[in-house]
Amino acid sequence: MSEWVDVHFQALETCGKRARSAANMLTVEDVxxxxxxxxxxxxxxxxxxxDLSHSGALAGKVNDVWSALKEELGTGRSRLQGVEKAIDQVETNLRKATKAATV
Structure with a gap:
């Protein structure tokens, strides 16, 4: 395999690791x-x-915001996990193509 191909594989691996790392940071605990x-x-x-008037409504809105935050973090985490998987698939396909081209 040529040197430039190895470098590109390393770049893909690094991107995948960073996507995984970022995904793992998107948890409520990390916030x-x-x-x-x-x-x-x-x-x-x-x-x-x-004794705040409408305190029940305020509590409901606070809970809505909290739920939305958790949902957004989950969506971001899921999307970054998808990025990691896609990068891994690109790397796998490139390795297969490179191997087939050298045979």
């Missing part, structure tokens, strides 16, 4: 990793806001 803030243990409750 709070370097923060003094803590992940809420439970869903927001109206009582958290004291």
């Amino acid at each position: 709070f990793q370097d923060s003094s803030a803590k992940k809420p243990a439970d869903a927001a409750q109206a009582s958290m806001f004291g």
Whole structure:
């Protein structure tokens, strides 16, 4: 195999590893990793806001935002995992094509 092909395989492998690494960072736990803030243990409750009028609606909206954040992180993680798999498939196909061309 030529040197330039080896370099391209290494670049593909590096891209795949970085996609996997980024995907692994898209978890709720990682969002709070370097923060003094803590992940809420439970869903927001109206009582958290004291006697605030419409505190139930506010708690509901807080829970909606929290759910949306988790969903977005999951979508991002899933897409990056797809990128990693696609890069791996490209590398596999290139290796097969290179091997077939040298036979």
